Amino acid sequence: MPITTEARSHAQDLLQFIDASPSPWHAVQTMEQRLQAQGFVQLQETQRWKLEAGRGYYVMRGGASLIAFKPGHKPLGDSGFRMIGAHTDSPGLRLKTNAAHASDGMVRLGVEIYGGPILATFTDRDLSLAGRVNIRTADGFETRLIKFEQPLLRLPNLAIHMNREVNEQGLKLNKQTELPLLYGIADEKSSAREQFHNHLASKLEVSAQEILTCELNVFDTQPGTFWGAEQEFIAASQLDNLASCHAALSALLDTASPATTAIAAFFDHEEVGSESAAGAGGSFAGDVIGRISLALGLDEEEQHCAAAHSFFISADMAHAYQPNFPNAYEPNHRVMVNAGPVIKTNSNQRYSTNAVTAARFITLCESAGVPCQNYTHRTDLGCGSTIGPTIAARLGVASVDVGSPMWAMHSLRESAGVQDVAYMIAAMKTAFSS
Ligand code: CO
Numbered sequence: 353m354p355i356t357t358e359a360r361s362h363a364q365d366l367l368q369f370i371d372a373s374p375s376p377w378h379a380v381q382t383m384e385q386r387l388q389a390q391g392f393v394q395l396q397e398t399q400r401w402k403l404e405a406g407r408g409y410y411v412m413r414g415g416a417s418l419i420a421f422k423p424g425h426k427p428l429g430d431s432g433f434r435m436i437g438a439h440t441d442s443p444g445l446r447l448k449t450n451a452a453h454a455s456d457g458m459v460r461l462g463v464e465i466y467g468g469p470i471l472a473t474f475t476d477r478d479l480s481l482a483g484r485v486n487i488r489t490a491d492g493f494e495t496r497l498i499k500f501e502q503p504l505l506r507l508p509n510l511a512i513h514m515n516r517e518v519n520e521q522g523l524k525l526n527k528q529t530e531l532p533l534l535y536g537i538a539d540e541k542s543s544a545r546e547q548f549h550n551h552l553a554s555k556l557e558v559s560a561q562e563i564l565t566c567e568l569n570v571f572d573t574q575p576g577t578f579w580g581a582e583q584e585f586i587a588a589s590q591l592d593n594l595a596s597c598h599a600a601l602s603a604l605l606d607t608a609s610p611a612t613t614a615i616a617a618f619f620d621h622e623e624v625g626s627e628s629a630a631g632a633g634g635s636f637a638g639d640v641i642g643r644i645s646l647a648l649g650l651d652e653e654e655q656h657c658a659a660a661h662s663f664f665i666s667a668d669m670a671h672a673y674q675p676n677f678p679n680a681y682e683p684n685h686r687v688m689v690n691a692g693p694v695i696k697t698n699s700n701q702r703y704s705t706n707a708v709t710a711a712r713f714i715t716l717c718e719s720a721g722v723p724c725q726n727y728t729h730r731t732d733l734g735c736g737s738t739i740g741p742t743i744a745a746r747l748g749v750a751s752v753d754v755g756s757p758m759w760a761m762h763s764l765r766e767s768a769g770v771q772d773v774a775y776m777i778a779a780m781k782t783a784f785s786s
Contacts, residue, residue, distance in 0.1 A: 355584050355690075359774035362602070363586050366773050367576030369598045370588045374482035374571035376416035376440040376620050377497055379594060383601050383618065384410065387420055390605050397639075401647045406609060411640055414630030415484060415495065416440050416620035419640045420604055424613040428645065429654030432661025434784050435615040435749070436603070437632065437739050438596035438668065439622030442589070443467030443762050445474060445531070445570040447481070452535065452548035459544040460532035461505060463570065467623030471531070472523040473764040474570070478503035479533060483568035485556060493564050498555060503573050505533040533570065572764050584690060584770050591758050591766040593622070596667035599756070599773065603780035612661075613644065614784040622668075622739050632739035638746055663712065664751040665783055666704055666740030667776070670694035670727050672757035672768070682730045687757045690769035692723035693779050696738075696753040703753035704740030713752045713779075720782040722775045725757070754779075 373379035384394075392408035395401050403409065403423055410420040417440065424431060445463040452461055465471070482499040512518060525531055539547050546560065553560040576588030597618050604616040617640075621631035628634055645655045673686040687694045695710050696703045710726075717724040729735040744751035756776050758768040 355582060355770045356774065359771045360583075362777055363578070363770040363773040365602070366595060366598045367586060367588055370590055370594050371575050373590070373594055374480075374499055375484075375497075375569035376442075377484045377567075378482055378499065379440040379597060380412060380416050380418045380618065381497060383418055383420070383597065384412070386601060386605060392420060401643055403644065403647045408604075413636050414620060414628070417618060417630035417636055419615060419617045419636065420601070421613060421615040421640075421644065422604065422607065422610055423644070423648060424610045426611045428613055428648050429650050429657045430661065431612040432658045432663070433615050433641065433749075434610070434612050434663055434786060435617060436600040436665045436667055436780055436783065437617040437619065437637070437743055438600050438666075439593045439620070439632070439739060440597060440618045441467070441620050441623050442592060442594070443469040443623045444764070445469070445533070447483075447566075447568040447570070449565075450545065451568075452544040453532075454538040454544035457538050458534060459536045459538050459547060461535050461548070462532050465527060465531070466569075468762055470760070470763045471525050471527075473760075474531075475507045475509045475523065475525075477507075477764060478573045479505040479507070479570050480573045481505065481568045482571050483566060485552060485566040486564040487556065487558050488562045488564060496556060498552065498566075498568075500555065501573070505535055505570065507531070507533055574765070578770065579767075585767055586770055586773075587765055587767040589764055589766065591768050592669040592761050593667075595669060595756055595758070595768060595773070596776070599776040599780055600667055602777045603784055606777075606781055607784040610784055612786070615641075617743075619739055626739055626742050632742045633746070637743055641747065659748055662747070662749040663709075663783070663786075664704075664740075664743055664747070664749045665713070665780070666738050666743060666751060666753045667780070668696075668738040668740075668753065668755045669758045669761060669768075670696055670755035671729075671761060672759050674759050680730070680733075682728055685726060685728045687725040687727050689757050689759070690771040691757070692725055692772065692775045693717060693754050694725045694727045694757055696727050696755060698728060698735050700735070701741050702735040702737040704738075704744040704751035705753045709750050709752035712750075713754060716782045716786060717779050720778040722779050724754075724779070
C-alpha cells in the first residue's frame, strides 16, 4: 500500500522519540523538551497556579508521569475537557537494588521483571542501562538521568547443543537464576558492587560515595527501523505505549488554540496495575483537573458540569492480526496494520469503551478522514486492560479505549505500521478540536 510522505515523517519522528526515551523517566524528559520548545510552561504542584488563555502548561509527578494541557476558549463548565491518556512505562527488566554480584569469575547484574515482558526476546540482544540516579549534594541530593549509549549487558542463550528441545518446548528461563545479565569479568581488587558503582559514578562524573540510590531500566540499544517491501512497517522497542504517547503529544502540540480545554496525560506504572501516586489509579489526573478548574474560577457545581461534558480517549496499542497464528485471534475481529486506529471493546470493562463512546470515536475518525477498526479478544483468552477503566472510574467521564495495531506486544522488539502513526495523530487532533 502507498505510504504518504506525511506518515513516513511522523513515523521517523516516532522512532527518534523512542530512541531518545530508553526509560519512562527519559520518555518524560523527551516530552518535556518538545513541550518547552513550543513554549509550554511548567507548573509546580507545590505552588499556586495562574493560567492564561492561549498558553500551554505541563505538570510532572514522580519523574515518569506528566500531564500537559491547553485551556480552551469556551467556558470550561459548558464544554468540559478533551483528554487523551497513555502510559510511559513498558514491560521489561529493572536492576535490583544490590544488583552486582560476582560468581564463577564473572560479574552479573540481578534483575526484577517489571510487568509482563516476553522474556525470551531479551536473549542475545545488545542491552544497556538507562534510568535515574540520586547523587549527594551540599544540601541533600539531586536526581540525574543516566543513559549508557553502548551495549553494556547481555543474556546469551544456551547453545542448541545444550538445549536440544528449545525449538519444540520454547525458551524457558528460570526468573531467579537464569535472568541475571552478564556484565563483566570479576575484578580481584574490588567487589562487584564497587566495580559497578565506579562505572555509574564515572559516567556521571561523580565519586562512587556520592551515589545514594538508583533505578535502572534495561533497554535495547538497537535503534528503531523501517522494514517491509515498501518500508511500510516499523520495528522498535516500547511501541507499547510510547507510540500512543508520541501521538497524543504530537496532536496536542499541533492544536494551536482549542475551543475546549485539551489535556494529554502520560502515566507511569500502567504495566504494573497503575496503583501509585503518579499512576492512573492515583490522584494525579483528578488533582490536575481540579486545579485547572479552580485556576479557571469554576465553582463546585461547574466542576461537575465540566466532568459531565468531558470525553476521555485511553490510547494504548492493539493486537494486529499475524497470519502465521490465525487461531490466536477472534475471527470476526481481525485488525490489520496500516488500516487505522482500533476501537477496543470488552463488556467486562477491561476496556472502557461502550457503544456511545465508540460511536463518538467513529465520527471523530470520519471527520479526520481516517479509517477505523474494531477489536475484541477471543472469548477463551484472558483480555488485557488499560488505564481507560481506571481513569473513567476516578473521574466519572465518558471514555473510549483505542490504539494503533501492532505485532508482538511486550516483545523487546515490537512492530507496527507506518501509516497508522499518521492516522492516530489525525484522529487525536480532531478529538482535541471537537
Ligand atoms: Co500498553
